[in-house]
Each structure stands twice: as structure tokens, then as C-alpha cells.
Amino acid sequence: MASVLGSPAGARRGLFLPPFDAFADPRVVAELARTAEEAGWDGVFVWDHVRYSPPVAAIADPWICCAAIAAATSRIRFGPMVTPLPRRRPHVVARQAASLDLLSGGRLVLGFGIGDDWLGEMSRFGDEGDAKVRGEMLDEGLDVLTGLLSGHLVEHLGPHYRAEDVRFLPAPERPIPIWIAGRYGNRAPLRRAARYDGAFVIGYPGPEAVGDVRGQLRALRADRDAHDLVVDIGPDVDPAPWAAAGATWVLTRFGPYGLDADAVRRAVEAGP
Incomplete structure (x- = not known):
């Protein structure tokens, strides 16, 4: 799945869609994904929010949307982009991810980040509002998640999560790619992303800044x-x-x- 870092040729093309309002229906998202596959797109990725700022009113669950995409397509990659893992239970996400990957024949990509509380999306529901703590939770949660997805016995007792003497089956036949999200200029997400399969950086000032991020990742991933x-x-x-x-x-x-x-449908039908 992963491409060689720094190779400019043949970038894959995907859709990045919030399941909001007109798309706050998994059936509509699934139909759009089917259209995208037929039109030659390589992936469909859905945002993960439980609330958003007005005028957004209706929101669909991204994991249900992903299941609908998996059932409606046969080739494209898909996944939640991105899920704030500190808002979720890593062991539940591991079960969901393994089932989605099985349902799709190994096409799932997992996007993770610390999330943003600018709308109180965390704190209004009693989730952790401090970004630094969420970063700690993300790192620990990823350890638990990847351990459980490996199919091996997991023994973890940490400050935020525990998984005592557990093994999850079925395990994915191949490791599910994990992309770590962050904003341009923020170094911490790149250090985290270097340990996984991809970096999804938002807020670039322009294409020229991609080379800067590419260089930082190469330096962090010497092996x-x-x-x-x-x-x-x-x-x-x-x-x-x-x-x-x-x-x-x-x-x-x-x-x-x-x-x-x-x-949106016309743009998708036109192809990448």
C-alpha cells in the first residue's frame, strides 16, 4: 500500500468527504464511493466528527459509512480520516478495524490524530480537553490498538488504557496502514507519523512545503x-x-x- 517516500510519480487520488448534511446518510456515501470507483478514483476517506460548527446540522457516523463503502466497492481504499483515538476505546476500534478490513478484503486505511477541541467536541462530552494529554493518550492508544490488531497476546497496563492478557482474532491478514494527521509546522505529529505508515499533513501554505515535510520524515525514518x-x-x-x-x-x-x-457527484464522475 505504501509508496516510496519522495517519489513524485503516480500519486494516488482520493476523495476527502465530511459525512455532513447532504452526505449524512451512509447509503448516499456508499453510492458516491461506488461512483468514485467506477470513475477511477483510488480512495474515499470520511471525516470523523460528532459535532461541527453551523451551518452544519446533520452528521453521520464515519465507521458506519466505512462499512457501507466496504460493501459497495471492490477496489478502492477507504477509511476514517481522521479518528481522534483519545475520544474512543482502542480495543473497540481494533475490533471495528479488523472487521472492516475483513469485510473489504484488506482495503482499510486508518487515520488517527489527537482531535481538536475548538468546538468543544471533546470537552462538551466529558472527553479529554487538554491537547498534550490527548497526545499521550494517542501514543498509548496506538500501542494498544496495534498490539491487538497483530493477533498476538497483549499485556498492557498504562496510565490511560489497559489490556490484560488478551488476544484478538481474527487478525488482519496484512497490517492495516496507519496514517497520522497533523498541521503543517507542528513537529510532534511528524515524529509520531514516522513510526507508522503515513503522514497526513493539513494546512500547507503551498506545494513547495511538501518537500520540507518529506525531508523531515526521511530524516526521522532513516531505517x-x-x-x-x-x-x-x-x-x-x-x-x-x-x-x-x-x-x-x-x-x-x-x-x-x-x-x-x-x-459533488458530477465532480466525482469526471474522475481524478
């Missing part, structure tokens, strides 16, 4: 060559400069506001 570097762009932005700068996946982002289902 590993394969790594995905994922970027998102608006529907009217040319993906070529981003691919040329070293992105291995270029996702076309729709929304979050004023989502027009017909307009």
Missing part, C-alpha cells in the same frame, strides 16, 4: 523507505504540483459547508 505522504486540496486545485512535490496521495476535499450532492 525505512516506504511511507505515504498525504495532502488534501480543494476541488478546483491542480493536483499535479502536489504530486510532483512528493505527495503519494492527493485527496480532493469537499465541504464542510454548503455541500451540494449533485455538484
Whole structure:
């Protein structure tokens, strides 16, 4: 799944879709994913939020959307992009991920980050509001999650999570790729991403900044060559400069506001 870090040729193309309002229905998301597959896209990735700022009103669960995508397609990659793991239980996510990967024949990609509390999306529900603590929870939660997905016996007793003498089966036939999200200029997510399969950096000032991130990741991953570097762009932005700068996946982002289902569908039908 992972591409060679720094290779500008042949970046994969995906959709980056919030399951909001016009797409707050897993059936609609599944149909759009089927259309995307037929039109030649390589992936469909859905946002993970429990609330958002107005005028967004309706929101669908991303994991249910992912299950619908898995059942409706046969080739494309898909996954939650990104899930704030500190808001969830790692062992529950491991069970969900293993089942989704099995359902899809090994096409799941997992995107994780610490999440953002700018709308009180964490604190309004009693979840951890401190970003530093969420970072600690993410690191520990990823250890638990990957251990459980390995199919091996897990013994973990940490400050935030525990998994005592447990083994989860069925395990994925191949490791599920994990992309770690962060904002451009933030070093901590890159250090975390270097330990996994990809980095999904948002907020680039332009394609030229991709080379900077690529260089930092290469320095952090001296012992590993394969790594995905994922970027998102608006529907009217040319993906070529981003691919040329070293992105291995270029996702076309729709929304979050004023989502027009017909307009999105036409853009998807036009192909990547």
C-alpha cells in the first residue's frame, strides 16, 4: 500500500468527504464511493466528527459509512480520516478495524490524530480537553490498538488504557496502514507519523512545503523507505504540483459547508 517516500510519480487520488448534511446518510456515501470507483478514483476517506460548527446540522457516523463503502466497492481504499483515538476505546476500534478490513478484503486505511477541541467536541462530552494529554493518550492508544490488531497476546497496563492478557482474532491478514494527521509546522505529529505508515499533513501554505515535510520524515525514518505522504486540496486545485512535490496521495476535499450532492457527484464522475 505504501509508496516510496519522495517519489513524485503516480500519486494516488482520493476523495476527502465530511459525512455532513447532504452526505449524512451512509447509503448516499456508499453510492458516491461506488461512483468514485467506477470513475477511477483510488480512495474515499470520511471525516470523523460528532459535532461541527453551523451551518452544519446533520452528521453521520464515519465507521458506519466505512462499512457501507466496504460493501459497495471492490477496489478502492477507504477509511476514517481522521479518528481522534483519545475520544474512543482502542480495543473497540481494533475490533471495528479488523472487521472492516475483513469485510473489504484488506482495503482499510486508518487515520488517527489527537482531535481538536475548538468546538468543544471533546470537552462538551466529558472527553479529554487538554491537547498534550490527548497526545499521550494517542501514543498509548496506538500501542494498544496495534498490539491487538497483530493477533498476538497483549499485556498492557498504562496510565490511560489497559489490556490484560488478551488476544484478538481474527487478525488482519496484512497490517492495516496507519496514517497520522497533523498541521503543517507542528513537529510532534511528524515524529509520531514516522513510526507508522503515513503522514497526513493539513494546512500547507503551498506545494513547495511538501518537500520540507518529506525531508523531515526521511530524516526521522532513516531505517525505512516506504511511507505515504498525504495532502488534501480543494476541488478546483491542480493536483499535479502536489504530486510532483512528493505527495503519494492527493485527496480532493469537499465541504464542510454548503455541500451540494449533485455538484459533488458530477465532480466525482469526471474522475481524478
